[in-house]
Amino acid sequence: MKKLFLADLLIDGKGNSLKNAAVLISEDKIVNVGTEEEVKVRGNIETINTKILMPGLIDAHAHFLGTHSLDMSQWLIENDKVRSIRTVKEVQDMLLSGYTAVRDVGSAISLSLKKVINEDTIKGPRIYAAHRALSQTAGHGDVHSYPINTVRTEEGWIARLVDGVDEVRKATRENLRQGADLIKIFVTGGVMSEIDHPHQTQFTPEEVRAAVEEAKRYGVYVSAHAHGVGGIELALENGVNTIEHGMYLKEKPELLEIMKEKGTILIPTLIIIKLIAEKGEEMGYPDFAIEKAKEGYNTHIKSIKLAVSKDVNIAAGSDFLGPPLSPYGFGNAREIELLTHAGMSPMNAIVATTGMAGKAIGPRGKLVGTIEKGKYADFLILDKNPLENIALLQNREEIKAVVKGGEVVVDRRQ
Ligand SMILES: [Zn+2]
Structure with a gap:
């Protein structure tokens, strides 16, 4: 099963960020990461839109x-x-x-x-x-x-x-x-x-x-x-x-x-x-x-x-x-x-x-910690940018969803 996560801003866990990013996953792993244009997807696929996507x-x-x-x-x-x-x-x-x-x-x-x-x-x-x-x-x-x-x-x-x-x-x-x-x-x-x-x-x-x-x-x-x-x-x-x-x-x-x-x-x-x-x-x-x-x-x-x-x-x-x-x-x-x-x-x-x-x-x-090809699809979905306010990571309510192995395991999205 493939899924596509789209993010206004992606934080990759290695020190980089990317605007208008896309992360394609298959089963529990990431198979492609890049800008929306770079990550080509054929056919119908479940797509999850996010403001901020970062590693768990x-x-x-x-x-x-x-x-x-x-x-x-x-x-x-x-x-x-x-x-x-x-x-x-x-x-x-x-x-x-x-x-x-x-x-x-x-x-x-x-x-x-x-x-x-x-x-x-x-x-x-x-x-x-x-x-x-x-x-x-x-x-x-x-x-x-x-x-x-x-x-x-x-x-x-x-x-x-x-x-x-x-x-x-x-x-x-x-x-x-x-x-x-x-x-x-x-x-x-x-x-x-x-x-x-x-x-x-x-x-x-x-x-x-x-x-x-x-x-x-x-x-x-x-x-x-x-x-x-x-x-x-x-x-x-x-x-x-x-x-x-x-x-x-x-x-x-x-x-x-x-x-x-x-x-x-x-x-x-x-x-x-x-x-x-x-x-x-x-x-x-x-x-x-x-x-x-x-x-x-x-x-x-x-x-x-x-x-x-x-x-x-x-x-x-x-x-x-x-x-x-x-x-x-x-x-x-x-x-x-x-x-x-x-x-x-x-x-x-x-x-x-x-x-x-x-x-x-x-x-x-070796399969955890960053949003990179081949790693586990473990993400946080946020509405606000932690680079502007690092303390928001201490507040559960600010973490809109937790994704582990490609599955949404905690969901606070409206
Ligand atoms: Zn100790």
């Missing part, structure tokens, strides 16, 4: 955890069937908000969610998932106040504790066996973990290389959670493809040059740090997390400004965790606006949440 949004850093708790240690002991069922609502909310793909960088639920979405049992974005993240013992993925065996044996936990090259290699292979689309490792401490600090480097070069080697053989990317410059350097030197957060990058600007040279993608996740710093107290977040977020946010914003000025590849990710602080679908797109506050043009901020977010998935994401 991609959240490049999410965790479908289904938790309603603000305390990381609670996620470990909350009933995981309850959490799994909650994520069904989370993915639906994401689709309603214009997200047609999500890159999940740590969750024991997401590969199962992906399966039920792909078999069309539930509606949701395409999911590309890392499965459980790899953490060293006492690292960001450890729950420091719990008995070590509880953390080690809980299969529903967001992370897996591994120490030494052999354990890293085995866990990477097991994640790949489960169907992971990318591999996630924690190479520094974090905000939400209790006793470590974002500055602290975790894992040895040999351990990082073991994950990278195994992932490479499978043709998938390795993503590293990294705030401090020691961890960022460790990741870059050992072949990691994407740096998540990058809070303290400004302390060593030469790392940005290396990232640019290697084509490494940075996913800042400004919005979650801002939310924890500003609302953490009233929401009852643990004190240690609020302190680290407050201390880090200003540096974070400066680091990302520097990265933008140096033209480093940046993708937009929310790091949302669920209600009450960050309910899925409501405000993930605030990250796109924050990137413009860090100096990105609205067009580049759209690239960050479409084409570049697709690239951050790695080879498994």
